[in-house]
Amino acid sequence: MSGDLLDRLAEKRVVICAGSGGVGKTTTSAAIAMGLAARGARVCVVTIDPARRLADALGIEQLGSVPHRVDAGRLAGHGITTNGQLWAMMLDPKRTFDELIEGLAPDAATRDEILDNRIYRELSGAVAGSQEFTAVAKLYDLERSGRFDVIVLDTPPSRNALDFLDAPDRLTGFLEGRALRVLLAPSGLAARVVGRGTAVIFSVLGRLTGVDLMSDLKVFFAALSTVLDGFRERATAVKALLADDATTFLIVTSPEREPVAEAIFFRDKLREARMPFGGLVVNRVHPLADEEPDADGEVDGLDAPLARKALRTLAELRALAARDAAAIDRLRRAVGDDDPVIVPHLAGDVHDVDGLVAIHRHLFAVGDERARLLSEAAF
């Protein structure tokens, strides 16, 4: 695998940016969406938790469950002509999950029973994988709507990349599980059918947890089980979409140790799950210039104390650059991407339109231009 990002994204309808938190995943997603929209596509970027200023820059102040069109005028002043359409949406997982329940509940009474349940209200955000499931379910809706040529998904910042890939299975797996069916079964006969051991377990659980909690849980799971068919259907469709040829996963990382380890781990998981891998984006890189600096030439015209400090700073940045180069080498080998897309550590703040434009320039550079931009930023 090699090549420019544009080639990698050709013919793709769904671009999923995955990686650990704090590596510029949201900005990368937004810059990719902006670049594709500039090149004529109708693009929607779905983010979970963008920096306030980035959201402001794109004009999506509101959390919500519907995309907003980004005014092309916001970008025009920064040298970006939007030939297509750019839409952005800041996903509110709780509300979107509520809407999913509303859409799937067989009737108003069941819907209210779930939405008003104490366990659901207080803890639905913590239901295993619900945030991840919500994100992919939304992705599926948007894709099916036919309103967009490309959807770029900025994945939730899971500590564990698996959460995201497994979410559909885990949620339905639980709802279909034997434990749930037993929990939901009426007492008496069912208890005898499933055996005494189970009855004991539930009586012990009741003692341990307090009766109210158990009955709340029971109502919660009972009501949720009515939307099970809808969930299952949705999960199957979502999984098919994730594995589709028109879908691609970009792994976004920085050269720091933890995100690199996470990126490699996630690549393995993609392979296991047979999901399509589109390449690696390494942000915040300090490119390393090949030749050693010539101390005298570097500080021509600076007085001695300042020259010393400048040279020390250069030595430190070169140490960082050497570390980054080693990390990228390791990534190349472990991930199987010979020519990852490298974005240098930018001096300015990247949470505004100018920052987006700067990152976009590196992401969408083609051919020799990529190497040239990197060497300009090299130390």
Place this chain on the structure above:
Amino acid sequence: MRDLLSKPLVVVTGKGGVGKSTVAAALGMAAASRGLRTIVAEVSARDDVSRALATDAPAPGTTFVERDLGDGLHHISIDPESALEEYVRDQLPRGVSDLLTSSRMFAYLVAATPGLRELLTVGKVWELAQPDRRTPGAHPYDLVVLDAPATGHGVGVLTAPGTFADAARMGPVARQGGKIHAMLADPERTAIVAVSRAEEMPVNETLTLRDALADDPLRQRLAAVVVNGVLPNRFRGAELRALEAAPPSRAVRAARTEAARARAHRSQLARLRRSVGDVPVRTLPFVFGDAGDLDGAAVARLGEELVR
């Protein structure tokens, strides 16, 4: 920040990648070097704290063990499954607890119940922090440092007991959840430290964390904010002008880049300080190398810097 070490429990929170585990390990080392019997607890199976403490990761199958690292410092890696097993064995007669812990259905139900993993995890942390340990033969600690999970700012582990106590209303979970909650919500007994960086997103996240803590059910405050990786203010006015005027050699570009980043750090730091009011904000210097590769002595020095 020295008074942090006088509380029985210090919870170190923050998103991933800000150096949270390093700070937790550094605080643990500083406490132990002051003669406190200290344990640093981590909850993910990633062994970040082990690495920061410059010790080997626990052998497989021995994670849920209080390991003595010498000189008063201890380490434990807590997983909800082991915490549950221990809790159930403690609460129930042997036969019943065996039945329960060997039941797949029970494991399933526990895994799927929202918030229960957090409750079990923090329940073990609470147990470690008790002067009278429930675990037979276990010695009490003077200080427990928890490296909180990175998800959701780690607020989940702090709020789970209160939420459960409230939902259960009666029975052992309600009673014990209530006790754990009372400790976590008490600033005299639990100090919550946020680890951040002097950048836009981490500062925003720290402020969100502060607001979430102040809210129901916890109504807690941040005891301190530690800002990691702050660049020194190396170049001043006249020097900056000279750098701007000089031809853009690599050294000059390096100096300009660093000056710009240091300036951005200062402005984020100022915003953080303004926003958190009287919460102490401490900074740790940027390490030119990988913070994860710090040796034990370097982490200990960071700890001294924090409690100075």
